[in-house]
Amino acid sequence: MRGRNRWYALPYLLWVAIFTVAPMGLLLYYAFTKGGSGFTLVNFQKFLDPTYIKVLGRSLWLALLCTAVCLALGYPISYLLARHKHGNLLSMLFILPMWMNFLLRTYAWMSLLENTGLVNRLLGALGFGQLTLLYNSGAVLLGMVYNFLPFMILPIYNSLQRMDRSLIEAAGDLGANPIGVFRRVTLPLSLPGIMSGITMVFMPAVTTFVISRLLGGSHFMLFGDLIEQQFLQASNWNFGSALSVIMMVLILLGMGLLNRVGSNGNAEGRTIM
Amino acid sequence: MRKFSLGRLLSNTYLGAMLLFFYAPIAVLMAFSFSSEKSRASWGHFTLDWYAQLFRNPEILSALRTTLLVAVISAVLATVIGTLSAIGIYGYRKGTRGLIMNLTYLPIINPDIVTGISLMILFVFMKMNLGFFTMLLSHMAFNIPYVIYSVWPKLSQMDKSIYEAALDLGATPGYALRKVILPQIAPGIVTGFILAITLSIDDFVISFFTSSGVQNLSIYIYSAARRGIDPTLYALMTLMFVVVLGLLSVVNYRTGKAAEKAEQKRR
Numbered sequence: 001m002r003g004r005n006r007w008y009a010l011p012y013l014l015w016v017a018i019f020t021v022a023p024m025g026l027l028l029y030y031a032f033t034k035g036g037s038g039f040t041l042v043n044f045q046k047f048l049d050p051t052y053i054k055v056l057g058r059s060l061w062l063a064l065l066c067t068a069v070c071l072a073l074g075y076p077i078s079y080l081l082a083r084h085k086h087g088n089l090l091s092m093l094f095i096l097p098m099w100m101n102f103l104l105r106t107y108a109w110m111s112l113l114e115n116t117g118l119v120n121r122l123l124g125a126l127g128f129g130q131l132t133l134l135y136n137s138g139a140v141l142l143g144m145v146y147n148f149l150p151f152m153i154l155p156i157y158n159s160l161q162r163m164d165r166s167l168i169e170a171a172g173d174l175g176a177n178p179i180g181v182f183r184r185v186t187l188p189l190s191l192p193g194i195m196s197g198i199t200m201v202f203m204p205a206v207t208t209f210v211i212s213r214l215l216g217g218s219h220f221m222l223f224g225d226l227i228e229q230q231f232l233q234a235s236n237w238n239f240g241s242a243l244s245v246i247m248m249v250l251i252l253l254g255m256g257l258l259n260r261v262g263s264n265g266n267a268e269g270r271t272i273m
Numbered sequence: 274m275r276k277f278s279l280g281r282l283l284s285n286t287y288l289g290a291m292l293l294f295f296y297a298p299i300a301v302l303m304a305f306s307f308s309s310e311k312s313r314a315s316w317g318h319f320t321l322d323w324y325a326q327l328f329r330n331p332e333i334l335s336a337l338r339t340t341l342l343v344a345v346i347s348a349v350l351a352t353v354i355g356t357l358s359a360i361g362i363y364g365y366r367k368g369t370r371g372l373i374m375n376l377t378y379l380p381i382i383n384p385d386i387v388t389g390i391s392l393m394i395l396f397v398f399m400k401m402n403l404g405f406f407t408m409l410l411s412h413m414a415f416n417i418p419y420v421i422y423s424v425w426p427k428l429s430q431m432d433k434s435i436y437e438a439a440l441d442l443g444a445t446p447g448y449a450l451r452k453v454i455l456p457q458i459a460p461g462i463v464t465g466f467i468l469a470i471t472l473s474i475d476d477f478v479i480s481f482f483t484s485s486g487v488q489n490l491s492i493y494i495y496s497a498a499r500r501g502i503d504p505t506l507y508a509l510m511t512l513m514f515v516v517v518l519g520l521l522s523v524v525n526y527r528t529g530k531a532a533e534k535a536e537q538k539r540r
Contacts, residue, residue, distance in 0.1 A: 005446065009361025009373070012354060012417070016376050019414040023391035024379070026398055077291055080284045090288060092521050097295050098471045099517040103494045104510050108298035111305070118301060146298070158464060162430060192426060199382065207384030210477060210495075224386050231390055231482075244387040255382050 030241035043242030052226065052243075059223035060250075062137060063206035066144040070201045071194070073145070074152035078193075079186075081153075082160035091157050098150045106143050106214050113139060113215075135217035143215040144205045151200035159193025160186070195258055206251070223247060299514065306507035323508040330505060336493040337509070339405065340474060343489060347412035348469035354413075355420025355469075356462050360454060362421070363428050374425075377418045388415060389482030396483065408484040415479060416469040423465030427458035 034040050047053075077094065081087045097105065112118050113133040120130050133139060163186070171181045209224030216222075227247070230240030306324075309317030327333060362373050380388055392414065396407045431454070439449040455462075477491035488496075490509075497503050 005360045005450070006364040007361065008357040009365070012358035012361070013373070015354070015414075015417070016373070019392070019395070019410070020376055020379050023388075023395040026394045027387070027391045030394065073291065076287060080288055084284070084288070090292075093292060094295065095467070095471075096514075096517065096521065097299060099474065100299060100510055100514060101491060101494060102475050103477060103491055104302065104506060105298065108302040112298055112301060146294070149295075154464070154468075158460075159426070162426075162460075196422065203382055204385065207386055207478075209386065224384065227384075227386050227390070237394075240390065244384070244390060247384055248387060251382050251384070255378070 027241050027244060030237050031245045032242075034238050043239050044246070046239055047242060047246060055221050055226050056223050056246075058137075058221075059206055062141060062144070062222070063202050065141055066148065066205040067198055067202045069141070069145050070149050070152040071198065074149055074197065075156055075194070078153050078156035078160055078190075081157050082163075087157075087161075091153070094153050095150045102147050103210060103214075105147060106211055109139075109143055109146060110134065110214060113142075134215060135220070137216065137220070139215040140212050140220065143211040144208065147211065148201045148205055151204075152197040155196040155200065156190055156193040159190045163189050191261075195261070198258060199255065202254070203251070207247070299510075302507050303511045303514065306504060306511045308504070323504045324512075327505045327508045327512075332488070333490075333493060333505065333509065336488045336490045339408075339487060340490040343405075343409050343412050343480075344470050344473040347409055347416050347473050348466055351413050351416035351420050351469045352462060352466045355417045355465060356424050356455075356458070358417070359421045359424040359428060359458075360450070363425075374421075377421050380415050380418045381422065385415075385476070385478040386482075389479040392479070393482045403483060403485040405484065405487045408480050408487060408489070411479050411483040412473045412476065415476075416473060419468045419472060420462075420465035423468060424458050424461040427461035428454075431457045 031043055032039050032041070034042055081091050081094070084090055110117075114120070115130060115132065115134075117133075119133060123129075123131060167185050167189070168181055171185045172178075176184060207224045209222060209228050212220050212222040212225060223243070227240055227243050230236045230243060234240075307319050307321070309320040309322065362370055362377075365373065383391075389411070392407075392411050393403070396403055401407055435457075436449055436453045439453045440446065444452065475491070476489075477495060480489050481492055481495070484492075494506055497506060
């Protein structure tokens, strides 16, 4: 089918030029200028201040933790769902919470975790004292995992679902034990799903500023908070654009790395076949 | 035999625990939508007051309308454009294809906040008034890539020889597209559509930056949150949840029936 349906993509190419390429060009223009000046790097020099570096480090670390937790929780869910008798129905239950507005989902956790919330009352009934569960990085991490876990489950479930079951039987017949079958057949074949899951979780996690504001409190500053501040409060579009460019570059580098891992996995999948 | 059912027990326990994790906060939220007490800390008595207030609040109703309109229009358009684009891009040579797919990836891997800000800069540059239309365009801008990437795996997994065979046997490319390609990638299209609608309804950041004056639910909730917690929003979410649950049940029931029919046919 190579080459036959190319023209279907033509309107989209125009779309990409206007809504993807042009905005990026404008963002770069702001990042590398200041007050209508020519090319300058002052906006990036400003970022080297330890205050800003620390905020970036905190964001990356929390997003990494969130992605790891989502993968650890989500892979077993997808795996079990794919082999479950009622897998289709159950998988819908797992993506249903995504339909709830994420601000309200986050509020729900606030009401559970606050000092007089349900969790603290349960802890109190069990004889524990009142704990401060809100306004720390743990609460922010919980909010991120709660919000983004469905984005890990869905693609992995899809990749496991479309897997050819006879491969598993064949591997078993050829003498592989269950662990071997999982490691040599199931895992490599679900790797594309894992990769898109990681992308879909890490991305919003590293950029969130609402979750950090609600569950982390106003003093809990993440990179997203910093960017929003530059555009809406400080009105420093140039510095804000520079911060956005830094974030983009870091994420593009990360994606390049992930793609590499992904394509290696595909190659391995092919040798199995 | 015993070992097998033990595995099933463990599996169901784990899935049950995760469902509890997902639904406990939602259940709390729904319960408090029926409580006369405004604070979430204690329970008053049963009331439907918040629901009555919900339908009397013109600001909420207009925000709801905006959210639904933007979600449905952007998801439908994105699904059509995204699916056709994915099929088209698939026909390109490897190098060109890689370039287009990388550009398609940009809005996905770009932080929402960067997408929102860069689109805002674009609209200001094009001298467009920020409002409903710019919000809709922005939602399409982030939905189309998700549809393309949902359809893509199904395309690469598709048995190409069936399509070639259809053409060899005299099918026009359009007919082969409808009868061969679309049925094979249908699960990906559905996934993409669901993702698109979900992302659109859920979006706060991009809408926030690309519209002014027009409020969708997220923007309303954000500003309401700054004024203090409002249980009418819990009532609204409870209603939305029930509606969505109903819709998905119907979809699942229908696809289940279709699968059953297909199974019977094969026999």
